[in-house]
Amino acid sequence: MKRAIQFRDIATASALLLGLATAQASVITTPIDQIPLSGAASLSFSGDLLGALDTGKVSVTAYGAAISTITKDNDGFYTGGTVSAPLTTLTYDPANFEIFGMGSTGGLTMTAPILKNVSSGGSLTVTDLRADLSAQTIYATVIGGNGVGTISDMALWHFSGLSSQRYTRYQTIDTSFSGLSVAITGLTITQQGFNAFTQSLGLLTLGKSALMGVTDYGTITSTIEMMDAPNFPWSVTSVPEPSTYALMGLGLAGLVMAAKRRRSA
Known part of the structure; x- marks a missing residue:
C-alpha cells in the first residue's frame, strides 16, 4: 500500500508539471x-x-x-x-x-x-x-x-x-x-x-x-x-514563473528519492 501511494504521488506531480507546460505552450x-x-x-x-x-x-x-x-x-x-x-x-x-x-x-x-x-x-x-x-x-x-x-x-x-x-x-x-x-x-x-x-x-x-x-x-x-x-x-x-517549474521539479525529484529510499529500506 505504501508503494502505491508513493508512485501515485509521483504520477500526480508529473501530470501537474506536464499540464502546466502544455497550458503555457498553448498561449x-x-x-x-x-x-x-x-x-x-x-x-x-x-x-x-x-x-x-x-x-x-x-x-x-x-x-x-x-x-x-x-x-x-x-x-x-x-x-x-x-x-x-x-x-x-x-x-x-x-x-x-x-x-x-x-x-x-x-x-x-x-x-x-x-x-x-x-x-x-x-x-x-x-x-x-x-x-x-x-x-x-x-x-x-x-x-x-x-x-x-x-x-x-x-x-x-x-x-x-x-x-x-x-x-x-x-x-x-x-x-x-x-x-x-x-x-x-x-x-x-x-x-x-x-x-x-x-x-x-x-x-x-x-x-x-x-x-x-x-x-x-x-x-x-x-x-x-x-x-x-x-x-x-x-x-x-x-503564467507560473520559471522558478515555479524549478521548485516543482525539485519536489518531484524529492518524491522519487524518497520512494527509492523506502524501497531499499
Missing part, C-alpha cells in the same frame, strides 16, 4: 482585430515623474498613433499627463480566453533642453509598448538621441500591481460593448531603461538625481472590448 499572440476585439492602453504619469519632467523642463508630445493629454498650471509646472495608444496584439490562451499580455502602437517623445547641471540636451521616444503580465515587465521600442539609436523590445519597466474589472457600456440604446479594464501599477524602471533615459536626454548631475527619485512611473490602464457580448469571456491571469 498565442494574435492581432487584436482578428479576434475580433478593440482596445487601447493609457499611461498616466505619476507625481514623481511629473516632478522629474519639471526639473529638466522636459516637453512631452505624442508619437505615432498615440494621443497625449498634458496639463500644466499657470506657472508652467506639470499637473497631469496621459498618453493613450491603440492596442494591436493580444497574447492569450484560446482554450479559456485568459490574457497573458498585450501590445500597442505609438507612444511619446520627451525633449530636454540644455539646462545647466541638469541636461546637455537630447530626446527620447518610447513607443510600441508590450506588457508581459506573467513576467511583470513592460517592453518598449526606444529611440534615443546622443548615440543611443533604436533599441527594439527593450525591458523598460517592471510592475508590482495587476488588477482587472469587467464592464459594460452603451453606445446607443440598442448597441452595447462588453469589456475588461486591466490596470498595471507600480512601474519601476530597469537599469537598461535608466541608462537609456539618462544618455538620450543628456542628463547631468541634477537631472540624474531627479530621475533616480522617481520610484513609481505611473499606471498603465488597458481596455479590451467587443460589441454585443453579454457573456464576455476574457480574463487576466498569470
Whole structure:
C-alpha cells in the first residue's frame, strides 16, 4: 500500500508539471482585430515623474498613433499627463480566453533642453509598448538621441500591481460593448531603461538625481472590448514563473528519492 501511494504521488506531480507546460505552450499572440476585439492602453504619469519632467523642463508630445493629454498650471509646472495608444496584439490562451499580455502602437517623445547641471540636451521616444503580465515587465521600442539609436523590445519597466474589472457600456440604446479594464501599477524602471533615459536626454548631475527619485512611473490602464457580448469571456491571469517549474521539479525529484529510499529500506 505504501508503494502505491508513493508512485501515485509521483504520477500526480508529473501530470501537474506536464499540464502546466502544455497550458503555457498553448498561449498565442494574435492581432487584436482578428479576434475580433478593440482596445487601447493609457499611461498616466505619476507625481514623481511629473516632478522629474519639471526639473529638466522636459516637453512631452505624442508619437505615432498615440494621443497625449498634458496639463500644466499657470506657472508652467506639470499637473497631469496621459498618453493613450491603440492596442494591436493580444497574447492569450484560446482554450479559456485568459490574457497573458498585450501590445500597442505609438507612444511619446520627451525633449530636454540644455539646462545647466541638469541636461546637455537630447530626446527620447518610447513607443510600441508590450506588457508581459506573467513576467511583470513592460517592453518598449526606444529611440534615443546622443548615440543611443533604436533599441527594439527593450525591458523598460517592471510592475508590482495587476488588477482587472469587467464592464459594460452603451453606445446607443440598442448597441452595447462588453469589456475588461486591466490596470498595471507600480512601474519601476530597469537599469537598461535608466541608462537609456539618462544618455538620450543628456542628463547631468541634477537631472540624474531627479530621475533616480522617481520610484513609481505611473499606471498603465488597458481596455479590451467587443460589441454585443453579454457573456464576455476574457480574463487576466498569470503564467507560473520559471522558478515555479524549478521548485516543482525539485519536489518531484524529492518524491522519487524518497520512494527509492523506502524501497531499499
